[in-house]
Amino acid sequence: MRDYISLSTARWEEFQEFQRLGLIPTHGDFSPAGVHYPPITNYPPISQEEAYNGFKEIVPGEFDVYVHIPFCHKRCLFCHYPSRYNCNEADKDIYLDHLEMEMRNWLSFRGLDKIKARTILIGGGTPTDLSPKQLERFLTFFTKYVDISNCPQFNYDVDPSTLVGDKGLERLRIIKDFKGDRLTIGIQSLNETVLKKMNRSHNAATAKESVKNCLDMGFDVNIEFIYGHPGETLQNWIDVIEEACTLGTEEIQLYRLKIEPYGDQEGTIKRFSVYHEDELISVEDTIRMKEMSTLILADHGFNENLRRVFTKKRSNISLYAYNQCCRLKDQVGFGLSAFSSLNDRFMINTPSFDEYYKRTENNEIAADRCLIRNADQQIRWSVILPLKNYFIDKKLFREMNGIELNSVFQKQFALLKQYDLITETDRKIELTPKGAFYSDEIVHMFYEPQHQSFPESDFVNGIMNPYTF
Ligand SMILES: C[S@@+](CC[C@H](N)C(=O)[O-])C[C@H]1O[C@@H](n2cnc3c(N)ncnc32)[C@H](O)[C@@H]1O
Numbered sequence: 001m002r003d004y005i006s007l008s009t010a011r012w013e014e015f016q017e018f019q020r021l022g023l024i025p026t027h028g029d030f031s032p033a034g035v036h037y038p039p040i041t042n043y044p045p046i047s048q049e050e051a052y053n054g055f056k057e058i059v060p061g062e063f064d065v066y067v068h069i070p071f072c073h074k075r076c077l078f079c080h081y082p083s084r085y086n087c088n089e090a091d092k093d094i095y096l097d098h099l100e101m102e103m104r105n106w107l108s109f110r111g112l113d114k115i116k117a118r119t120i121l122i123g124g125g126t127p128t129d130l131s132p133k134q135l136e137r138f139l140t141f142f143t144k145y146v147d148i149s150n151c152p153q154f155n156y157d158v159d160p161s162t163l164v165g166d167k168g169l170e171r172l173r174i175i176k177d178f179k180g181d182r183l184t185i186g187i188q189s190l191n192e193t194v195l196k197k198m199n200r201s202h203n204a205a206t207a208k209e210s211v212k213n214c215l216d217m218g219f220d221v222n223i224e225f226i227y228g229h230p231g232e233t234l235q236n237w238i239d240v241i242e243e244a245c246t247l248g249t250e251e252i253q254l255y256r257l258k259i260e261p262y263g264d265q266e267g268t269i270k271r272f273s274v275y276h277e278d279e280l281i282s283v284e285d286t287i288r289m290k291e292m293s294t295l296i297l298a299d300h301g302f303n304e305n306l307r308r309v310f311t312k313k314r315s316n317i318s319l320y321a322y323n324q325c326c327r328l329k330d331q332v333g334f335g336l337s338a339f340s341s342l343n344d345r346f347m348i349n350t351p352s353f354d355e356y357y358k359r360t361e362n363n364e365i366a367a368d369r370c371l372i373r374n375a376d377q378q379i380r381w382s383v384i385l386p387l388k389n390y391f392i393d394k395k396l397f398r399e400m401n402g403i404e405l406n407s408v409f410q411k412q413f414a415l416l417k418q419y420d421l422i423t424e425t426d427r428k429i430e431l432t433p434k435g436a437f438y439s440d441e442i443v444h445m446f447y448e449p450q451h452q453s454f455p456e457s458d459f460v461n462g463i464m465n466p467y468t469f
Protein backbone atom coordinates (compact mmCIF):
# COMPACT_ATOMS: atom_id res chain seq x y z
CA MET A 1 0.00 0.00 0.00
CA ARG A 2 1.26 3.50 -0.79
CA ASP A 3 2.10 5.91 2.05
CA TYR A 4 -1.08 7.95 1.62
CA ILE A 5 -0.44 10.16 4.65
CA SER A 6 2.86 11.45 3.22
CA LEU A 7 1.29 11.73 -0.24
CA SER A 8 -1.38 14.06 1.14
CA THR A 9 1.15 16.66 2.33
CA ALA A 10 1.39 18.46 -1.03
CA ARG A 11 -2.39 18.94 -1.08
CA TRP A 12 -2.42 20.37 2.45
CA GLU A 13 0.30 22.88 1.43
CA GLU A 14 -1.67 23.81 -1.68
CA PHE A 15 -4.81 24.29 0.44
CA GLN A 16 -2.95 26.80 2.64
CA GLU A 17 -1.70 28.61 -0.48
CA PHE A 18 -5.32 29.04 -1.62
CA GLN A 19 -6.16 30.42 1.83
CA ARG A 20 -3.42 33.04 1.31
CA LEU A 21 -4.92 33.87 -2.09
CA GLY A 22 -8.30 34.48 -0.45
CA LEU A 23 -10.14 31.58 -2.14
CA ILE A 24 -10.62 29.58 1.06
CA PRO A 25 -11.68 31.16 4.38
CA THR A 26 -8.94 31.40 7.01
CA HIS A 27 -10.83 28.97 9.32
CA GLY A 28 -10.82 26.39 6.49
CA ASP A 29 -14.50 25.48 6.77
CA PHE A 30 -16.58 24.96 3.61
CA SER A 31 -20.15 25.33 2.48
CA PRO A 32 -21.66 22.61 0.30
CA ALA A 33 -22.67 24.44 -2.89
CA GLY A 34 -24.09 23.03 -6.07
CA VAL A 35 -27.75 22.04 -5.81
CA HIS A 36 -29.25 25.53 -6.01
CA TYR A 37 -28.33 29.16 -6.32
CA PRO A 38 -29.30 31.47 -4.60
CA PRO A 39 -29.18 29.47 -1.35
CA ILE A 40 -32.38 27.85 -0.27
CA THR A 41 -32.91 29.50 3.12
CA ASN A 42 -33.34 32.95 1.56
CA TYR A 43 -36.56 32.33 -0.35
CA PRO A 44 -39.54 34.53 0.52
CA PRO A 45 -42.98 33.18 1.50
CA ILE A 46 -45.35 33.03 -1.46
CA SER A 47 -48.97 32.17 -2.27
CA GLN A 48 -49.94 29.28 -4.55
CA GLU A 49 -51.03 31.64 -7.34
CA GLU A 50 -47.87 33.78 -7.19
CA ALA A 51 -45.67 30.69 -7.11
CA TYR A 52 -46.88 29.45 -10.47
CA ASN A 53 -47.70 32.78 -12.10
CA GLY A 54 -46.16 32.76 -15.59
CA PHE A 55 -44.54 29.37 -15.04
CA LYS A 56 -43.80 27.34 -18.16
CA GLU A 57 -42.59 23.77 -17.97
CA ILE A 58 -39.48 23.05 -20.03
CA VAL A 59 -41.04 19.84 -21.39
CA PRO A 60 -44.79 19.63 -20.57
CA GLY A 61 -45.59 17.02 -17.92
CA GLU A 62 -42.01 15.73 -17.76
CA PHE A 63 -40.03 15.99 -14.51
CA ASP A 64 -37.34 14.42 -12.41
CA VAL A 65 -39.31 13.45 -9.32
CA TYR A 66 -38.23 13.62 -5.67
CA VAL A 67 -40.20 12.33 -2.68
CA HIS A 68 -39.20 13.03 0.92
CA ILE A 69 -40.01 10.44 3.59
CA PRO A 70 -39.11 12.13 6.89
CA PHE A 71 -38.66 9.18 9.25
CA CYS A 72 -35.62 7.48 10.76
CA HIS A 73 -35.01 4.93 13.46
CA LYS A 74 -32.87 7.39 15.44
CA ARG A 75 -31.07 10.65 14.95
CA CYS A 76 -27.50 10.53 13.73
CA LEU A 77 -25.14 12.99 15.37
CA PHE A 78 -24.07 14.63 12.11
CA CYS A 79 -27.42 14.97 10.38
CA HIS A 80 -29.18 18.28 9.65
CA TYR A 81 -31.92 16.78 7.49
CA PRO A 82 -35.54 17.18 8.64
CA SER A 83 -36.88 13.91 9.99
CA ARG A 84 -38.83 12.33 12.88
CA TYR A 85 -37.38 9.54 14.92
CA ASN A 86 -38.71 6.21 16.14
CA CYS A 87 -42.32 7.00 15.19
CA ASN A 88 -45.10 4.45 15.35
CA GLU A 89 -46.77 2.99 12.27
CA ALA A 90 -49.89 5.10 12.72
CA ASP A 91 -47.86 8.36 12.47
CA LYS A 92 -46.26 7.17 9.27
CA ASP A 93 -49.64 6.16 7.85
CA ILE A 94 -50.93 9.68 8.51
CA TYR A 95 -47.94 11.10 6.65
CA LEU A 96 -48.57 8.79 3.69
CA ASP A 97 -52.24 9.86 3.64
CA HIS A 98 -51.10 13.48 3.25
CA LEU A 99 -48.37 12.69 0.78
CA GLU A 100 -50.96 11.11 -1.47
CA MET A 101 -53.21 14.16 -1.03
CA GLU A 102 -50.33 16.45 -1.95
CA MET A 103 -49.57 14.57 -5.15
CA ARG A 104 -53.24 14.54 -6.12
CA ASN A 105 -53.64 18.27 -5.36
CA TRP A 106 -50.55 19.20 -7.31
CA LEU A 107 -51.57 17.25 -10.40
CA SER A 108 -55.04 18.72 -10.39
CA PHE A 109 -53.66 22.25 -9.83
CA ARG A 110 -51.29 21.79 -12.79
CA GLY A 111 -54.01 20.17 -14.91
CA LEU A 112 -52.08 16.91 -15.35
CA ASP A 113 -53.27 13.31 -15.17
CA LYS A 114 -49.86 11.88 -14.50
CA ILE A 115 -46.27 13.06 -14.24
CA LYS A 116 -43.94 11.55 -16.82
CA ALA A 117 -40.88 10.67 -14.75
CA ARG A 118 -37.50 11.29 -16.31
CA THR A 119 -35.76 9.93 -13.20
CA ILE A 120 -36.91 9.36 -9.60
CA LEU A 121 -35.29 9.76 -6.19
CA ILE A 122 -37.04 8.66 -3.02
CA GLY A 123 -35.06 10.19 -0.17
CA GLY A 124 -35.33 11.43 3.38
CA GLY A 125 -34.95 10.75 6.18
CA THR A 126 -34.95 7.07 5.48
CA PRO A 127 -37.63 5.93 3.02
CA THR A 128 -37.08 2.33 4.07
CA ASP A 129 -37.96 3.24 7.66
CA LEU A 130 -41.50 2.47 6.42
CA SER A 131 -42.75 -1.06 7.11
CA PRO A 132 -42.87 -3.35 4.04
CA LYS A 133 -46.66 -2.95 3.98
CA GLN A 134 -46.39 0.86 4.04
CA LEU A 135 -43.67 0.82 1.41
CA GLU A 136 -45.96 -1.15 -0.87
CA ARG A 137 -48.82 1.22 -0.15
CA PHE A 138 -46.63 4.24 -0.93
CA LEU A 139 -45.33 2.79 -4.20
CA THR A 140 -48.85 1.79 -5.25
CA PHE A 141 -50.18 5.36 -5.05
CA PHE A 142 -46.91 6.87 -6.26
CA THR A 143 -47.08 4.88 -9.49
CA LYS A 144 -50.72 5.86 -9.87
CA TYR A 145 -49.63 9.50 -10.19
CA VAL A 146 -46.24 8.99 -11.81
CA ASP A 147 -45.71 7.23 -15.12
CA ILE A 148 -42.46 5.30 -14.75
CA SER A 149 -42.57 3.59 -18.13
CA ASN A 150 -39.86 5.83 -19.63
CA CYS A 151 -37.82 6.31 -16.49
CA PRO A 152 -34.28 4.95 -16.94
CA GLN A 153 -33.34 5.21 -13.26
CA PHE A 154 -35.41 4.84 -10.08
CA ASN A 155 -33.25 5.67 -7.05
CA TYR A 156 -33.76 5.11 -3.35
CA ASP A 157 -31.70 6.56 -0.47
CA VAL A 158 -31.54 3.88 2.18
CA ASP A 159 -30.05 3.01 5.55
CA PRO A 160 -28.33 -0.37 6.17
CA SER A 161 -30.36 -1.42 9.19
CA THR A 162 -33.57 -1.40 7.11
CA LEU A 163 -32.16 -3.77 4.46
CA VAL A 164 -31.26 -6.80 6.54
CA GLY A 165 -33.29 -9.68 8.00
CA ASP A 166 -36.66 -10.86 6.69
CA LYS A 167 -38.19 -7.39 6.65
CA GLY A 168 -35.16 -5.90 4.91
CA LEU A 169 -35.30 -8.52 2.16
CA GLU A 170 -39.04 -7.98 1.81
CA ARG A 171 -38.50 -4.21 1.39
CA LEU A 172 -35.91 -4.87 -1.32
CA ARG A 173 -38.27 -7.20 -3.16
CA ILE A 174 -41.01 -4.57 -3.07
CA ILE A 175 -38.67 -1.87 -4.39
CA LYS A 176 -37.63 -4.25 -7.16
CA ASP A 177 -41.27 -5.15 -8.00
CA PHE A 178 -41.96 -1.45 -8.51
CA LYS A 179 -38.92 -1.11 -10.82
CA GLY A 180 -36.58 0.55 -8.32
CA ASP A 181 -33.09 -0.19 -9.62
CA ARG A 182 -30.54 1.97 -7.83
CA LEU A 183 -29.88 2.26 -4.11
CA THR A 184 -27.70 4.74 -2.26
CA ILE A 185 -26.81 3.24 1.09
CA GLY A 186 -25.55 5.53 3.86
CA ILE A 187 -22.72 3.48 5.33
CA GLN A 188 -20.88 6.57 6.68
CA SER A 189 -18.03 4.51 8.19
CA LEU A 190 -16.92 0.93 8.65
CA ASN A 191 -15.14 1.73 11.92
CA GLU A 192 -17.13 0.67 15.02
CA THR A 193 -15.94 3.57 17.19
CA VAL A 194 -16.92 6.12 14.57
CA LEU A 195 -20.29 4.45 13.88
CA LYS A 196 -21.10 4.54 17.62
CA LYS A 197 -20.05 8.17 17.86
CA MET A 198 -22.32 8.92 14.88
CA ASN A 199 -25.24 7.27 16.74
CA ARG A 200 -25.93 5.11 13.69
CA SER A 201 -28.50 2.35 13.93
CA HIS A 202 -26.11 -0.22 12.46
CA ASN A 203 -22.62 -1.60 12.95
CA ALA A 204 -20.06 -2.43 10.26
CA ALA A 205 -21.23 -6.04 9.86
CA THR A 206 -24.83 -4.90 9.21
CA ALA A 207 -23.59 -2.31 6.75
CA LYS A 208 -21.70 -4.95 4.78
CA GLU A 209 -24.61 -7.40 4.93
CA SER A 210 -26.95 -4.73 3.54
CA VAL A 211 -24.61 -4.06 0.62
CA LYS A 212 -24.44 -7.77 -0.14
CA ASN A 213 -28.23 -8.15 -0.01
CA CYS A 214 -28.69 -5.27 -2.46
CA LEU A 215 -26.00 -6.52 -4.86
CA ASP A 216 -27.37 -10.09 -4.70
CA MET A 217 -30.78 -8.77 -5.77
CA GLY A 218 -29.26 -7.02 -8.77
CA PHE A 219 -29.47 -3.37 -7.68
CA ASP A 220 -26.94 -0.77 -8.74
CA VAL A 221 -25.44 0.25 -5.42
CA ASN A 222 -23.85 3.51 -4.33
CA ILE A 223 -22.36 3.69 -0.83
CA GLU A 224 -21.86 6.95 1.08
CA PHE A 225 -19.22 7.89 3.63
CA ILE A 226 -18.41 10.93 5.75
CA TYR A 227 -14.87 12.10 6.46
CA GLY A 228 -13.74 14.50 9.16
CA HIS A 229 -16.20 13.08 11.70
CA PRO A 230 -15.25 12.91 15.43
CA GLY A 231 -13.63 9.55 16.16
CA GLU A 232 -11.94 9.30 12.76
CA THR A 233 -8.15 9.24 12.46
CA LEU A 234 -6.02 9.40 9.33
CA GLN A 235 -5.28 5.69 9.65
CA ASN A 236 -8.81 4.45 10.32
CA TRP A 237 -10.05 6.57 7.39
CA ILE A 238 -7.52 4.86 5.10
CA ASP A 239 -8.72 1.48 6.38
CA VAL A 240 -12.38 2.41 5.81
CA ILE A 241 -11.85 3.53 2.21
CA GLU A 242 -9.61 0.55 1.41
CA GLU A 243 -12.34 -1.76 2.69
CA ALA A 244 -15.09 0.21 0.92
CA CYS A 245 -13.35 -0.52 -2.38
CA THR A 246 -13.65 -4.27 -1.76
CA LEU A 247 -17.42 -4.36 -1.17
CA GLY A 248 -18.29 -4.87 -4.82
CA THR A 249 -20.16 -1.61 -5.53
CA GLU A 250 -19.57 0.40 -8.68
CA GLU A 251 -19.94 3.71 -6.89
CA ILE A 252 -18.66 5.40 -3.72
CA GLN A 253 -19.75 8.85 -2.59
CA LEU A 254 -17.90 11.00 -0.06
CA TYR A 255 -19.09 13.88 2.11
CA ARG A 256 -16.95 16.20 4.20
CA LEU A 257 -18.58 16.58 7.62
CA LYS A 258 -20.55 19.81 7.78
CA ILE A 259 -20.97 21.04 11.34
CA GLU A 260 -22.81 24.27 10.60
CA PRO A 261 -26.40 23.76 9.42
CA TYR A 262 -27.01 24.56 5.74
CA GLY A 263 -30.82 24.33 5.52
CA ASP A 264 -33.71 25.07 7.85
CA GLN A 265 -32.65 22.66 10.55
CA GLU A 266 -29.68 22.31 12.93
CA GLY A 267 -28.37 18.82 13.69
CA THR A 268 -26.97 17.77 17.10
CA ILE A 269 -23.41 17.96 15.74
CA LYS A 270 -23.55 21.75 16.15
CA ARG A 271 -24.14 21.55 19.92
CA PHE A 272 -21.64 18.69 20.15
CA SER A 273 -19.02 20.91 18.52
CA VAL A 274 -19.46 23.51 21.26
CA TYR A 275 -19.16 21.09 24.19
CA HIS A 276 -16.63 18.67 22.68
CA GLU A 277 -14.34 20.96 20.76
CA ASP A 278 -11.38 18.74 21.64
CA GLU A 279 -12.96 15.88 19.68
CA LEU A 280 -13.29 17.78 16.41
CA ILE A 281 -11.01 16.80 13.55
CA SER A 282 -8.59 19.55 12.49
CA VAL A 283 -8.93 21.16 9.06
CA GLU A 284 -5.50 19.77 8.17
CA ASP A 285 -6.54 16.18 8.91
CA THR A 286 -9.86 16.65 7.11
CA ILE A 287 -8.12 17.90 3.98
CA ARG A 288 -5.63 15.05 4.17
CA MET A 289 -8.53 12.58 4.48
CA LYS A 290 -10.16 14.04 1.39
CA GLU A 291 -6.93 13.81 -0.59
CA MET A 292 -6.10 10.31 0.64
CA SER A 293 -9.52 8.98 -0.31
CA THR A 294 -9.18 10.44 -3.82
CA LEU A 295 -5.82 8.65 -4.18
CA ILE A 296 -7.00 5.34 -2.73
CA LEU A 297 -10.13 5.33 -4.86
CA ALA A 298 -8.12 6.04 -8.01
CA ASP A 299 -5.78 3.16 -7.11
CA HIS A 300 -8.86 0.91 -7.09
CA GLY A 301 -10.21 2.21 -10.42
CA PHE A 302 -12.80 4.68 -9.03
CA ASN A 303 -12.74 8.13 -10.60
CA GLU A 304 -14.67 11.27 -9.69
CA ASN A 305 -17.29 11.23 -12.45
CA LEU A 306 -19.73 13.57 -10.73
CA ARG A 307 -18.60 15.86 -7.91
CA ARG A 308 -17.89 13.80 -4.74
CA VAL A 309 -19.06 10.66 -6.56
CA PHE A 310 -16.43 8.10 -7.53
CA THR A 311 -17.45 5.45 -10.04
CA LYS A 312 -15.81 2.73 -12.07
CA LYS A 313 -17.64 3.84 -15.20
CA ARG A 314 -19.05 7.24 -16.04
CA SER A 315 -22.42 5.58 -16.74
CA ASN A 316 -22.76 4.57 -13.07
CA ILE A 317 -23.64 8.10 -11.91
CA SER A 318 -27.06 9.18 -10.70
CA LEU A 319 -29.06 10.47 -13.66
CA TYR A 320 -31.29 12.29 -11.21
CA ALA A 321 -28.32 14.33 -9.91
CA TYR A 322 -27.01 14.78 -13.45
CA ASN A 323 -30.35 16.15 -14.71
CA GLN A 324 -30.80 18.41 -11.70
CA CYS A 325 -27.30 19.81 -11.33
CA CYS A 326 -25.71 19.55 -14.77
CA ARG A 327 -28.57 19.81 -17.27
CA LEU A 328 -30.77 22.06 -15.03
CA LYS A 329 -33.98 20.23 -15.93
CA ASP A 330 -37.34 20.62 -14.20
CA GLN A 331 -37.58 18.69 -10.98
CA VAL A 332 -40.65 18.42 -8.76
CA GLY A 333 -40.45 17.44 -5.08
CA PHE A 334 -43.21 16.02 -2.89
CA GLY A 335 -43.28 15.65 0.87
CA LEU A 336 -42.17 17.66 3.86
CA SER A 337 -39.47 20.25 3.02
CA ALA A 338 -39.14 18.85 -0.54
CA PHE A 339 -37.40 21.07 -3.06
CA SER A 340 -38.55 21.74 -6.63
CA SER A 341 -36.54 23.34 -9.41
CA LEU A 342 -38.99 24.48 -12.05
CA ASN A 343 -37.55 26.31 -15.07
CA ASP A 344 -36.83 29.84 -13.75
CA ARG A 345 -37.80 29.23 -10.10
CA PHE A 346 -37.17 27.18 -7.01
CA MET A 347 -39.84 26.17 -4.54
CA ILE A 348 -39.62 24.55 -1.19
CA ASN A 349 -42.34 22.75 0.74
CA THR A 350 -43.07 23.67 4.32
CA PRO A 351 -40.78 21.98 6.88
CA SER A 352 -43.59 21.82 9.49
CA PHE A 353 -45.69 18.64 9.76
CA ASP A 354 -48.71 20.60 11.03
CA GLU A 355 -48.53 23.11 8.20
CA TYR A 356 -47.97 20.33 5.65
CA TYR A 357 -51.07 18.50 6.88
CA LYS A 358 -53.15 21.69 6.97
CA ARG A 359 -52.18 22.72 3.43
CA THR A 360 -52.78 19.32 1.89
CA GLU A 361 -56.16 18.96 3.63
CA ASN A 362 -57.14 22.39 2.25
CA ASN A 363 -56.23 21.29 -1.30
CA GLU A 364 -53.29 23.70 -1.39
CA ILE A 365 -49.85 22.95 -2.75
CA ALA A 366 -47.29 22.31 0.02
CA ALA A 367 -44.67 24.82 -1.23
CA ASP A 368 -44.71 27.91 0.95
CA ARG A 369 -41.49 29.59 -0.25
CA CYS A 370 -40.42 30.35 -3.78
CA LEU A 371 -37.74 32.27 -5.58
CA ILE A 372 -38.18 33.37 -9.18
CA ARG A 373 -34.68 34.11 -10.37
CA ASN A 374 -33.89 37.38 -12.10
CA ALA A 375 -31.69 37.35 -15.22
CA ASP A 376 -28.48 37.82 -13.22
CA GLN A 377 -29.31 35.00 -10.78
CA GLN A 378 -30.29 32.79 -13.70
CA ILE A 379 -26.87 33.31 -15.30
CA ARG A 380 -25.06 32.60 -12.04
CA TRP A 381 -27.17 29.47 -11.42
CA SER A 382 -26.41 28.12 -14.88
CA VAL A 383 -22.67 28.57 -14.24
CA ILE A 384 -22.45 27.48 -10.59
CA LEU A 385 -24.31 24.16 -10.70
CA PRO A 386 -22.79 22.67 -13.86
CA LEU A 387 -19.28 23.95 -13.04
CA LYS A 388 -19.38 22.49 -9.56
CA ASN A 389 -20.85 19.14 -10.57
CA TYR A 390 -19.74 18.31 -14.11
CA PHE A 391 -19.03 20.97 -16.75
CA ILE A 392 -20.59 24.09 -18.24
CA ASP A 393 -21.98 23.24 -21.66
CA LYS A 394 -21.65 26.45 -23.73
CA LYS A 395 -24.59 25.56 -25.96
CA LEU A 396 -26.91 24.91 -23.01
CA PHE A 397 -25.76 28.17 -21.41
CA ARG A 398 -26.54 30.09 -24.62
CA GLU A 399 -29.98 28.47 -24.94
CA MET A 400 -30.84 29.29 -21.34
CA ASN A 401 -29.57 32.85 -21.20
CA GLY A 402 -29.49 34.14 -24.78
CA ILE A 403 -25.84 35.23 -24.39
CA GLU A 404 -22.44 33.60 -24.86
CA LEU A 405 -20.65 32.12 -21.86
CA ASN A 406 -17.48 33.97 -22.90
CA SER A 407 -19.25 37.30 -22.37
CA VAL A 408 -19.59 36.84 -18.60
CA PHE A 409 -17.26 36.29 -15.63
CA GLN A 410 -14.13 36.84 -17.72
CA LYS A 411 -12.04 37.85 -14.69
CA GLN A 412 -12.98 34.71 -12.74
CA PHE A 413 -12.37 32.36 -15.69
CA ALA A 414 -8.99 33.96 -16.47
CA LEU A 415 -7.82 33.54 -12.86
CA LEU A 416 -9.07 29.98 -12.67
CA LYS A 417 -7.12 29.14 -15.83
CA GLN A 418 -4.01 30.86 -14.51
CA TYR A 419 -4.09 28.62 -11.42
CA ASP A 420 -4.83 25.47 -13.43
CA LEU A 421 -8.30 25.09 -11.89
CA ILE A 422 -10.38 24.96 -15.11
CA THR A 423 -9.91 23.98 -18.75
CA GLU A 424 -11.84 25.33 -21.70
CA THR A 425 -12.70 23.93 -25.14
CA ASP A 426 -15.13 25.15 -27.84
CA ARG A 427 -17.81 23.06 -26.18
CA LYS A 428 -17.32 23.43 -22.44
CA ILE A 429 -15.57 24.78 -19.37
CA GLU A 430 -14.76 22.26 -16.68
CA LEU A 431 -12.78 21.93 -13.47
CA THR A 432 -9.40 20.24 -13.64
CA PRO A 433 -8.77 17.51 -11.02
CA LYS A 434 -7.07 20.20 -8.94
CA GLY A 435 -10.09 22.51 -9.39
CA ALA A 436 -12.44 19.65 -8.47
CA PHE A 437 -10.76 19.44 -5.08
CA TYR A 438 -11.74 23.08 -4.40
CA SER A 439 -15.09 23.06 -6.23
CA ASP A 440 -17.16 24.40 -3.31
CA GLU A 441 -14.80 27.34 -2.85
CA ILE A 442 -14.39 28.05 -6.59
CA VAL A 443 -18.10 28.39 -7.26
CA HIS A 444 -18.35 31.04 -4.53
CA MET A 445 -16.40 33.31 -6.94
CA PHE A 446 -19.68 33.45 -8.91
CA TYR A 447 -21.94 34.28 -5.93
CA GLU A 448 -23.40 37.72 -5.27
CA PRO A 449 -21.93 39.20 -2.05
CA GLN A 450 -25.22 38.93 -0.11
CA HIS A 451 -25.35 35.18 -0.76
CA GLN A 452 -21.77 34.35 0.23
CA SER A 453 -21.62 31.58 2.82
CA PHE A 454 -19.00 33.27 5.03
CA PRO A 455 -18.46 36.95 5.94
CA GLU A 456 -15.80 38.96 4.16
CA SER A 457 -13.72 39.12 7.35
CA ASP A 458 -13.17 35.32 7.12
CA PHE A 459 -11.00 35.77 4.01
CA VAL A 460 -7.53 37.16 3.35
CA ASN A 461 -7.75 40.04 0.87
CA GLY A 462 -6.10 38.07 -1.95
CA ILE A 463 -6.81 37.97 -5.69
CA MET A 464 -9.21 35.04 -5.41
CA ASN A 465 -11.26 36.47 -2.54
CA PRO A 466 -14.92 35.81 -3.53
CA TYR A 467 -15.93 39.34 -2.47
CA THR A 468 -13.66 40.97 -5.08
CA PHE A 469 -15.61 40.00 -8.21
C1 LIG B 1 -30.41 12.28 3.56
S1 LIG B 1 -28.89 11.75 4.16
C2 LIG B 1 -29.17 10.07 4.59
C3 LIG B 1 -29.69 8.90 3.99
C4 LIG B 1 -30.02 7.74 4.93
N1 LIG B 1 -31.05 8.12 5.83
C5 LIG B 1 -28.83 7.25 5.72
O1 LIG B 1 -28.68 7.67 6.87
O2 LIG B 1 -28.10 6.44 5.27
C6 LIG B 1 -27.83 11.65 2.75
C7 LIG B 1 -26.35 11.65 3.09
O3 LIG B 1 -25.89 12.95 3.45
C8 LIG B 1 -24.70 12.81 4.19
N2 LIG B 1 -24.76 13.77 5.30
C9 LIG B 1 -25.81 13.99 6.11
N3 LIG B 1 -25.50 14.95 7.01
C10 LIG B 1 -24.24 15.35 6.78
C11 LIG B 1 -23.35 16.30 7.35
N4 LIG B 1 -23.71 17.05 8.40
N5 LIG B 1 -22.12 16.45 6.83
C12 LIG B 1 -21.75 15.69 5.78
N6 LIG B 1 -22.53 14.79 5.20
C13 LIG B 1 -23.76 14.60 5.67
C14 LIG B 1 -24.61 11.38 4.69
O4 LIG B 1 -23.55 10.69 4.07
C15 LIG B 1 -25.94 10.80 4.27
O5 LIG B 1 -25.88 9.46 3.94
Ligand code: SF4
Nearest residue numbers: 072075076079124125
Ligand atom coordinates in the same frame (compact mmCIF):
# COMPACT_ATOMS: atom_id res chain seq x y z
S1 SF4 C 1 -28.30 10.35 8.38
FE1 SF4 C 1 -30.06 9.27 7.60
S2 SF4 C 1 -30.69 7.92 9.30
FE2 SF4 C 1 -29.34 9.43 10.16
S3 SF4 C 1 -30.72 11.02 10.92
FE3 SF4 C 1 -30.04 11.64 8.87
S4 SF4 C 1 -31.58 10.92 7.49
FE4 SF4 C 1 -31.86 9.83 9.43
